[in-house]
Amino acid sequence: xxxxxxxxxxxxxxxxxxxxxxxxxxxxxxxxxxxxxxxxxxxxxxxxxxxxxxxxxxxxxxxxxx
Amino acid sequence: xxxxxxxxxxxxxxxxxxxxxxxxxxxxxxxxxxxxxxxxxxxxxxxxxxxxxxxxxxxxxxxxxxxxxxxxxxxxxxxxxxxxxxxxxxxxxxxxxxxxxxxxxxxxxxxxxxxxxxxxxxxxxxxxxxxxxxxxxxxxxxxxxxxxxxxxxxxxxxxxxxxxxxxxxxx
Numbered sequence: 001x002x003x004x005x006x007x008x009x010x011x012x013x014x015x016x017x018x019x020x021x022x023x024x025x026x027x028x029x030x031x032x033x034x035x036x037x038x039x040x041x042x043x044x045x046x047x048x049x050x051x052x053x054x055x056x057x058x059x060x061x062x063x064x065x066x
Numbered sequence: 067x068x069x070x071x072x073x074x075x076x077x078x079x080x081x082x083x084x085x086x087x088x089x090x091x092x093x094x095x096x097x098x099x100x101x102x103x104x105x106x107x108x109x110x111x112x113x114x115x116x117x118x119x120x121x122x123x124x125x126x127x128x129x130x131x132x133x134x135x136x137x138x139x140x141x142x143x144x145x146x147x148x149x150x151x152x153x154x155x156x157x158x159x160x161x162x163x164x165x166x167x168x169x170x171x172x173x174x175x176x177x178x179x180x181x182x183x184x185x186x187x188x189x190x191x192x193x194x195x196x197x198x199x200x201x202x203x204x205x206x207x208x209x210x211x212x213x214x215x216x217x218x219x220x221x222x223x224x225x226x227x228x229x230x231x232x233x234x235x236x237x
Binding site: 027036040047048 | 120121173186200209217
């Protein structure tokens with residue numbers, strides 16, 4: 001089942017999503033994320049990111065290369 | 067001076083960013099307003115220097131201008147709650163455009179005032195943009211600590227030690 005969903009999602013990605021499909025996704029995903037948000041305690045300091053320079057970030061991307 | 071191809075890319079992706087933010091805005095609570103990063107937002111981040119919780123004093127003003135020039139396909143978002151900047155973030159497609167990286171996100175530290183949870187709203191906007199540019203996954207780069215890493219995991223993201231990021235396939 002999970003594999004089927006993944007294959008369908010991959011096929012859809014190749015073709016591209018219509019705006020209507022994206023809007024429907026947004027409504028569904030927003031509800032899912034809101035539910036999680038109500039159940040978790042967000043840290044008082046929430047952040048992610050690097051202290052690298054822009055040039056270093058560019059090199060970092062080539063290292064992972066996909 | 068910017069190359070014509072870069073100016074063209076900036077214009078094309080500006081429209082995609084705007085549409086992604088509009089779609090996200092229509093799906094979130096009314097107390098939040100999603101906008102692109104403006105000088106008003108960059109000025110608001112300076113107040114965050116006063117926080118005792120802040121781990122890095124990110125220089126958003128300088129970092130943003132360099133990032134904006136270099137990455138026309140970037141995604142950017144400033145999240146406002148009742149006219150207060152509560153989060154700001156920058157990301158861009160991966161090198162081969164198979165995914166979307168959330169390079170930096172920072173929420174207003176809570177010792178500076180109350181704010182609602184913001185991560186669900188920020189990541190929704192990213193997931194919408196990712197679909198619009200046909201990215202198959204999202205990477206949240208370099209969580210600042212284990213608490214933050216654990217929070218992202220609760221939203222379905224998995225930690226990848228090699229690279230220090232969390233990843234989720236878009237289904």
